[in-house]
Every structure is written in structure tokens, then in C-alpha cells.
Amino acid sequence: MGRLLPVLAAAGLLAGCGSAPPEVTFAAGGASVVARPTQYCDIALTDCSADAAAPVELAVPPGTPLQVTVPDAVAQTPWQVVFSFRDAAGVQDDQRSPVFGAAERSIWTLELPDPAPAC
Numbered sequence: 001m002g003r004l005l006p007v008l009a010a011a012g013l014l015a016g017c018g019s020a021p022p023e024v025t026f027a028a029g030g031a032s033v034v035a036r037p038t039q040y041c042d043i044a045l046t047d048c049s050a051d052a053a054a055p056v057e058l059a060v061p062p063g064t065p066l067q068v069t070v071p072d073a074v075a076q077t078p079w080q081v082v083f084s085f086r087d088a089a090g091v092q093d094d095q096r097s098p099v100f101g102a103a104e105r106s107i108w109t110l111e112l113p114d115p116a117p118a119c
């Protein structure tokens with residue numbers, strides 16, 4: 001069995017209403033975590049708040065997809081996922097999902113690259 005790749009996941013969300021930030025679910029390999037958005041903005045991007053404590057960590061087995069699920073209120077607005085993972089050499093790689101349009105989707109699946117086999 002391969003080693004687990006820790007994934008630091010957070011959602012950057014845009015919202016149409018001035019409500020409290022929603023929670024996003026990250027799930028992989030039978031485990032899941034819930035996170036608040038790291039950045040949450042109104043639809044005009046004029047009022048944004050950041051939450052440095054929002055990122056969560058989830059160990060994802062190599063080759064296992066990571067599913068990100070946002071509530072309907074988020075799916076009705078543009079949203080994006082910011083994530084980091086460590087490659088086989090232990091180097092952190094920071095990436096982002098595409099920006100999903102309003103009412104485009106509520107679930108996104110991230111396929112992390114398989115780490116190189118250990119020698």
C-alpha cells in the first residue's frame with residue numbers, strides 16, 4: 001500500500017447574500033472533513049473576509065479521488081477550491097481548481113497525481 005498524501009484544502013467562495021460563510025465537505029477514501037471558506041466574498045467582490053484558520057487537512061491515499069461538495073447556496077454562485085498536496089519527494093504543491101460558474105455544479109472531484117514509487 002502506498003503512503004498517504006496529506007491534502008490541505010480550502011474553498012474560496014463568492015456569495016450573493018450577506019449570510020454567514022457556508023461549510024464545504026472534503027471526502028476521500030471513506031474519510032471526510034468539513035471546512036469554512038478561507039475567503040468569502042459578496043457577488044460583486046467588494047466585501048471579502050478571510051479566515052486563516054479555515055484550511056483543513058485530510059490524508060488521501062495515492063490514486064484516491066478527493067470529492068469536494070458545496071451547499072446549494074454556494075453552487076448558485078461562482079466558487080473555487082484552493083488546495084495543496086505533497087508529492088512523493090515531500091515537496092508541497094499549491095494549486096487551484098477552475099472557477100465554477102453560478103449553478104454549474106455542487107461537486108468537484110480532484111484526482112491527485114500518483115506519487116513515484118520509492119526506490
